[in-house]
Amino acid sequence: MAATGDAFRRARGRALSAFRHDDEYEWKGPFYFIQGADPQFGLIKAWATGDTNNGDDEWKEEIKLTEQAVQAVNKLNPKPKFFVLCGDLIHGMPGSQWRKDQERDLKNVLKNTDQDIPLVFVSGNHDIGNAPTRETIDNYCKSWGDDYFSFWVGGAFFLVLNSQLYFDSSKCPELKQAQDVWLNEQLAVAEKHKCKHIIVFQHIPLFLREPDEDHDYFNLEKSVRQEIMEKFHKAGLKLIVFRCFCDPRHGFKTDEAQHDGLH
Numbered sequence: 001m002a003a004t005g006d007a008f009r010r011a012r013g014r015a016l017s018a019f020r021h022d023d024e025y026e027w028k029g030p031f032y033f034i035q036g037a038d039p040q041f042g043l044i045k046a047w048a049t050g051d052t053n054n055g056d057d058e059w060k061e062e063i064k065l066t067e068q069a070v071q072a073v074n075k076l077n078p079k080p081k082f083f084v085l086c087g088d089l090i091h092g093m094p095g096s097q098w099r100k101d102q103e104r105d106l107k108n109v110l111k112n113t114d115q116d117i118p119l120v121f122v123s124g125n126h127d128i129g130n131a132p133t134r135e136t137i138d139n140y141c142k143s144w145g146d147d148y149f150s151f152w153v154g155g156a157f158f159l160v161l162n163s164q165l166y167f168d169s170s171k172c173p174e175l176k177q178a179q180d181v182w183l184n185e186q187l188a189v190a191e192k193h194k195c196k197h198i199i200v201f202q203h204i205p206l207f208l209r210e211p212d213e214d215h216d217y218f219n220l221e222k223s224v225r226q227e228i229m230e231k232f233h234k235a236g237l238k239l240i241v242f243r244c245f246c247d248p249r250h251g252f253k254t255d256e257a258q259h260d261g262l263h
Contacts, residue, residue, distance in 0.1 A: 008111065009118055010145025011160070014182065018082070018118035019151050027155025027196045034073050034083045034117075035241055037203075039066045040126060041102040042091030056091040056098055059105065066109045074114045081153050083117050086242055087124025087163075087203030089144065094129045094136040103143060123147045123162050124203035131168040137175065148179050150186050156197040157190045159183070163204040163242075166224050187235040198237040205242040 009018040041063070042056025049055040073083055089106055092099035113119055121144040128136045128147065137147050147162040162179060169176035190198050206225045207213050215221045220228070232240070 008107075010121070011149035011151075012146060014146055014149045016118070016120065016149055016151035019153055021152055024152035024154060025193055029154070031081050031154050033153075034076075034080045035086060035201075036069060036083070037086035037122075037242075038088040038124070039069075039085065039106060040088045040091045041066075041106050042098060046091060054097070056096070056102070059091075059102060063105060063109060066106065067112075070109060070113050073117060074112075079114065079117055081117075082120050083113060084120035084122065084201055084241070086122045086201055088126040089121065089124070091126055093126055094139065120151075120158075120160065120201070121145055122160055122201050122203055123164065125164055125167070128162070128164055130164070131171050132162075132164045132175075133171045134175065137162070137172070148182065150189075155195070156199060157186075157193075157195045159186055159198065159200045161200060161202040163202040163220070166220050166228065167204055183231070187231070187237075190235060197239070198235060200232070200237065200240045202240065202242050206240065 009016065011017075015021075039062060041059035043059075044061045045058045046052045046055040073080065090099060090102035092102050110119060123137075123140055123144070127144070128140045141147055146160075148160055150157065150159050152158070161183070162175075165172070165176040165179050187198075205219055206228060207219050211225065211229065212222070213219065215225075219225070
């Protein structure tokens with residue numbers, strides 16, 4: 001059960017305090033959560049002007065859309081266990097001009113989320129950079145909470161990963177190694193507790209359609225992908241939730257990819 005109070009209970013110490021572990025290990029039957037992604041304040045004008053690097057100086061439409069999403073979530077009955085945002089919270093990359101203003105306005109909208117519906121934040125490339133550094137990750141963590149962490153809800157075990165460390169960790173290889181060690185430990189915990197369901201949240205999908213597809217901007221490199229899939233498959237993990245894939249030429253679409261029971 002969620003603790004009383006604040007929707008901004010950020011993850012600290014690789015854990016989410018909104019849920020008490022001792023109360024949540026046991027499977028208690030079906031429940032649901034809400035997943036969103038890419039509120040990305042500043043993106044709409046940047047795409048409209050064709051200037052994705054510097055054209056993000058306006059985000060009124062994003063504010064309106066996110067307000068509508070929060071209002072819709074708040075009206076749900078029964079309430080979802082939590083509301084997770086799978087990355088690209090804002091458009092401004094680390095160090096860009098409008099980043100702090102975009103973060104401020106997004107927080108002002110999200111603070112209106114029902115306090116009984118905890119928010120779960122996942123980092124994306126616009127949050128920590130395509131090739132993150134220790135500094136960009138530290139800045140993200142100060143603002144939104146840990147970049148990777150775990151929590152239990154109703155007998156299900158949830159893992160939040162920093163997928164940018166799998167995409168390009170060239171500027172902070174030690175941080176990727178630390179996440180790998182932590183992930184192995186968490187999967188061992190799930191096995192110890194005979195977890196019924198393990199669910200992963202990350203920004204970048206392992207693959208879009210086929211596990212052996214070519215690597216591009218929207219998936220992970222093949223060797224990295226295979227290593228992670230084998231690890232997840234061995235642990236009995238069946239569901240990975242990532243941002244919905246958006247092609248600006250064709251609009252939003254959702255693709256379900258499956259490989260050996262891994263969705």
